[in-house]
Amino acid sequence: MNKTKGAIAVFLGAASFGILSTFVKKAYAQGYNLGEVTGIQALLGVVFLWLAWLLIKNSQQQKKSQTPLSPKWKIYLSGVSTGMVSILYYKCVELVPASLAIVLLMQYIWIGQIIELVFFKVKPQLSQIIVIIAILAGTVFATGMIEEPLESFSLLGIGYGMLAATAYSVFMIVNGRVGNDYHPIHKSAMMISGALFLIMVTLQPFSLFGSETFMGILPYGMLLSIFGTVIPPLLFAYGMPKVGYSLGAVLSAVELPVAVCMSYLVLQESVSWVKWIGVIFILLTIFWKNNLKTNS
Numbered sequence: 527m528n529k530t531k532g533a534i535a536v537f538l539g540a541a542s543f544g545i546l547s548t549f550v551k552k553a554y555a556q557g558y559n560l561g562e563v564t565g566i567q568a569l570l571g572v573v574f575l576w577l578a579w580l581l582i583k584n585s586q587q588q589k590k591s592q593t594p595l596s597p598k599w600k601i602y603l604s605g606v607s608t609g610m611v612s613i614l615y616y617k618c619v620e621l622v623p624a625s626l627a628i629v630l631l632m633q634y635i636w637i638g639q640i641i642e643l644v645f646f647k648v649k650p651q652l653s654q655i656i657v658i659i660a661i662l663a664g665t666v667f668a669t670g671m672i673e674e675p676l677e678s679f680s681l682l683g684i685g686y687g688m689l690a691a692t693a694y695s696v697f698m699i700v701n702g703r704v705g706n707d708y709h710p711i712h713k714s715a716m717m718i719s720g721a722l723f724l725i726m727v728t729l730q731p732f733s734l735f736g737s738e739t740f741m742g743i744l745p746y747g748m749l750l751s752i753f754g755t756v757i758p759p760l761l762f763a764y765g766m767p768k769v770g771y772s773l774g775a776v777l778s779a780v781e782l783p784v785a786v787c788m789s790y791l792v793l794q795e796s797v798s799w800v801k802w803i804g805v806i807f808i809l810l811t812i813f814w815k816n817n818l819k820t821n822s
Contacts, residue, residue, distance in 0.1 A: 532768025536777040539761030542753045544784030547624035548792050549753075550616050553746040560620060561731030562739065564612045566747030568722035569734065571755025575715035582711065601705040601713055605720020607697040608759065613725065614690035621683030623795050628785035629668045630687025631694060632808060635779070636661055638695035660811040667804025698774060701759075702766040710763035717763075718755055779812040 553563050619627045636658040642648040650658075666672060671679075705713045725731065733739050766774045786805055789795040 528768050532765035533773065533777055535761040535765030536769055536774050537780055539758040539765065540778035540781040541784050542757040542761075543778075544628065544781030545788050546750060546754045547615075547619045547627055547785050548788040549746055549749045550619045551624050551789075551793055553743065553750075554620055556742070556746075558739075558743050558746070559731075560613070560617055561725070561729035562734055562743055563746070563750070564609075564616055564725050564729060565722075565731030565734050566740075566743050567612065567750035567755050568609065568718060568725050570747050570751035571718045572715065572722050574751060574756050575711060575718055575760070579709070579711045579715050582709075596705045596707055598716060601708065601716040602720040602723075604700045604704045605717035605722075606724050607693055607700055608717055609721030609724035610693035611690055611697055612721065612754070613729065614686050614693055618683050618686040618690055621680040621686065624789035624793060625786045625795050625797055625801065626669050626679075627683075627687055628782055628789075629665055629805070629808075630684060631691050632779070632782050633661070633665065633688060633691040634695040634698070635812065637688075637692050638699060641692075641695050641699060657811055657814070661808055664804045664807035664811060668801050668808060669804070670798065670801050673798060673800055698762070698766065698778070701762050702770065702774065705763075706767045710760055713763045714756075714759040717759055721755075779809055782808065 550563055615631055618630060639650050639654055643650060782805060786797060790797045
């Protein structure tokens, strides 16, 4: 039952994450920059999460007086991966279509396997290698590389997308291994605080503190913080320890069709039938991978 609840949480968190690129594109169209978009998302996310934790803190301490074992600094530091995902992914969204950006982000599935091999000595099985090859093949279709010349793509944008996928892999692995003895809201608040610190130091979006800029970007910030900073980390913090990285990565695949549909319906981006074939092929590959793991 706990695993089922965890799976539902990860699924909903990923679906929420899938709509972000559409709102980011909208914010860019209004003239806001990368630092302002990522900064307002993290800033409001920190406010929401810490307020939520303060509201339930006393009741949680009454239920569980045991002191958490994990040092808090590790959780704050792990928030760096969350901040890096936002910075790199939103920079990618700035340079390429939203439907392409999410396909690039989905490469975290095989990048995560490499990270687990290098750092945790988890060797991929033959079936996992086949999955990686299949996802790469599907990516060729989903990105439109077959239909359009290479010169039509922003290589810099693709690079940011691959870096975002790497950061997302680290985020998911870390989320399943660090701070699981804390309440999910408390853990998420600390992680997003770490992300906010990274964004403020690297991008320095101090223009946010001007009343005109703050009020103008606030509607986008509310959407981005709720669907990108509050809901996904909270649901992942609850669900990932219960389902593990492998199943969590599979469930997170829902963000791909959500993002592509949003870019098609809201942004009116061109999504040809060839790209849809690639998207469907990637999803089928991910589900096949899950069935292999379940039956093994």
